[in-house]
Amino acid sequence: MSTKERSGCPISLSLELLGDRWTLLIIRDLAFAGKRHFREFLQSDEGISSRTLAERLQTLVDEGILTRSDDPSHGLKAIYRLTDAGIDLLPVLSTLGAWGSKYRNADDRLARIAEDLAAGGEPALRRMKEKLRAEHLQ
Numbered sequence: 001m002s003t004k005e006r007s008g009c010p011i012s013l014s015l016e017l018l019g020d021r022w023t024l025l026i027i028r029d030l031a032f033a034g035k036r037h038f039r040e041f042l043q044s045d046e047g048i049s050s051r052t053l054a055e056r057l058q059t060l061v062d063e064g065i066l067t068r069s070d071d072p073s074h075g076l077k078a079i080y081r082l083t084d085a086g087i088d089l090l091p092v093l094s095t096l097g098a099w100g101s102k103y104r105n106a107d108d109r110l111a112r113i114a115e116d117l118a119a120g121g122e123p124a125l126r127r128m129k130e131k132l133r134a135e136h137l138q
Helices: 010-018 023-032 038-042 050-062 090-103 108-119 121-136
Strands: 066-070 078-082
Touching (some): 010 023, 023 038, 023 050, 023 078, 023 090, 023 121, 078 121, 090 108, 090 121
Antiparallel strands (some): 066 078
């Protein structure tokens, strides 16, 4: 996945990194589903291919959204974690989730989670960011 910058527009720059079908779903799985390993991401309902997943994870690491470290419990596994830049995408995910629950045919349980986070405003986002920092930043 190329992140070659074509414009100085901040929206364009963000979309060049985050605007494909899979990238925000990987970040969603890290933030909300607690996924950390390659195989866990492959098990998401959306059905990402292993090649696409590998490319997206590498791009996110290269761009400073994720970190990758060896799993001390298994020599062949890697652990992915969000960086501050990745955690700061939480409001984007929250807003997309609230919009999707309002205008799309979303699963009721998942829609409630998105709506609750969005309805909680800045305090809810701040609490969730603190939780993610405790889990991901070491």
